[in-house]
Amino acid sequence: MKRTMFHVNKRLYAALLVSLSLFLITSCQKSGLKDQQSNNTSVAATDEISEADATASANAYASQALQDYKAQKADIQKTIQAALAMSTDAKANKNTIFILTKKLPFFKSLAAAIQVTGLGKAANDDSAHLTFFAPNDEAFAKLPEPFNTPENILAIKDPTQLDWLRTTLQYHAVKGEISFDQIPQKRSSLKTVKAKKRDWDNTIYLSWFQDMVQINGTAQIIMPDVWATNGIIQVVDNVLMYPTQSVGEYLESNPNFKVLTAALVKTNLLDSAKHGNFTIFAPTDEGFRKSPKPYNSVDQINAITKPNVVYDLSNLVKYHILAGHYFGWDLGFFYAKTTLSKSDVNKIITATGVPVGFVKGMGNVGYAKIWPGNIVCTNGVIHIIPALLRRTPDKK
Incomplete structure (x- = not known):
């Protein structure tokens, strides 16, 4: 798959050492x-x-x-059906990935993160054809401030924090539309659109267990196949942390x-x-x-x-x-x-x-x-x- 390259600010880690320490155990x-x-x-x-x-x-x-x-x-x-007041066929309603994150009530923090990092245009592009492993609000709530609520996220001004958040969101996106039943029922991996800085630091790993899929051993797909006009959303319960x-x-x-x-x-x-x-x-x-x-x-x-x-x-x-x-x-x-x-x-x-x-x-x-x-x-x-x-x- 073709990768999209993004700039990563190297000052990031110094600014986030203390604030992220509670989350980075995995x-x-x-x-x-x-x-x-x-x-x-x-x-x-x-x-x-x-x-x-x-x-x-x-x-x-x-x-x-x-x-x-x-x-x-x-x-x-049930929440998706109520929020969209329509069938689960999002393609018929011209909903892009970005629009769906704003419409669905469990994506408030994610929508704020996409907006504040300037990734709204990419997530709204009709030709994007992305698979987005999208953390819900409960996933963001596990992060330390200022990444834990939509209000805190929208108030972020620090360039290093914005850079980290942007890179983290890119680590959740894969080129191409991959439905749940297309994920191999074995150990597998995918290259994300995050810019590669070191060996496999832009790779996510998928594990099957019974009828469930987990990513990097920490984030489970809890709602598969939320279709958008420009891709597909797989809802996950933890924010994926790229390794350094x-x-x-x-x-x-x-x-x-x-x-x-x-x-x-x-x-x-x-x-x-x-x-x-x-x-x-x-x-x-x-x-x-x-x-x-x-x-x-x-x-x-x-x-x-x-x-x-x-x-x-x-x-x-x-x-x-x-x-x-x-x-x-x-x-x-x-x-x-x-x-x-x-x-x-x-x-x-x-x-x-x-x-x-x-x-x-x-x-x-x-x-x-x-x-x-x-x-x-x-x-x-x-x-x-x-x-x-x-x-x-x-x-x-």
């Missing part, structure tokens, strides 16, 4: 993350839960998620991953972690401390000199990495997935669950609970876990 945005992660990496009372508990959680999540989706979809459909850091940069800058970073450096994998395209189940420092020597501290890892031990450490790190982007909904139900480890044991077991999912190495007794997770970076996804995934049981 995105590799710069700063604001260190303190937030410090408060969230104590993921569970114990390192592992039983397969029975993980299964119960996964099944309950699947049932409730689908039930909530159907109820919300029905409510939104690679997996390696995120881990390197976060104080909770000093041991993992040391292991990446020792095995010459840190540079790969700044490029590539992969998912890492990232143990915290506390998780490493519970491991046997010499993998339990930065000092122990830095002191490794024997090539065979470095090789074993490399395979241990790679045992936590999958090729490609895997968000919570992509983990399946206790499916075996092949890691990058070159050892004889190179598979892990994953499952979708609450709040993200579970993962187990072949040597682990139980499953590690992922939290936080779905942290999208320029080159991959991070799922934080409280302990190492083990290929084989520890020697007594």
Whole structure:
């Protein structure tokens, strides 16, 4: 698909470090993350839960998620019909994407954002042919001021804030009209009209789960296929945050991953972690401390000199990495997935669950609970876990 290029003001991130920190837990945005992660990496009372508990959680999540989706979809459909006082065929009424955001009562913040950023002309262009993943008012309300209400948005004057908002809206738009049933029923991705600054920072990732679709592991399509004369709207329940850091940069800058970073450096994998395209189940420092020597501290890892031990450490790190982007909904139900480890044991077991999912190495007794997770970076996804995934049981 052809991309439309837009200018992005580089001063943006300095102005938004504090104001966005509460929201960016699921995105590799710069700063604001260190303190937030410090408060969230104590993921569970114990390192592992039983397969029975993980299964119960996964099944309950699947049932409730689908039930909530159907109820919300029905409510939104009624609202659309009442607001437009017509059939759902918007094409017959000459409603562009921009006009629909102004007519539909749950898009007040979005309409204000389109107006204040000067994107109204593009969203009103009859020849646009866009798919717009449109956050509703509840999605904007989760953002910090001044991005949380239509009144606050219309009052924005700061060029850096306007630049961020404009780029964020562009990250929600894709060239071409993609209906819900045209989204592949598997892991897939789309290029947005946001200007590309780094690898995959203009890409969104779609995950199927039962009859539902989620984007970047954070935003669910809660009302599909609202047709406009110049495209199609897919209503989503969270604002998508474009990534600005690679997996390696995120881990390197976060104080909770000093041991993992040391292991990446020792095995010459840190540079790969700044490029590539992969998912890492990232143990915290506390998780490493519970491991046997010499993998339990930065000092122990830095002191490794024997090539065979470095090789074993490399395979241990790679045992936590999958090729490609895997968000919570992509983990399946206790499916075996092949890691990058070159050892004889190179598979892990994953499952979708609450709040993200579970993962187990072949040597682990139980499953590690992922939290936080779905942290999208320029080159991959991070799922934080409280302990190492083990290929084989520890020697007594």
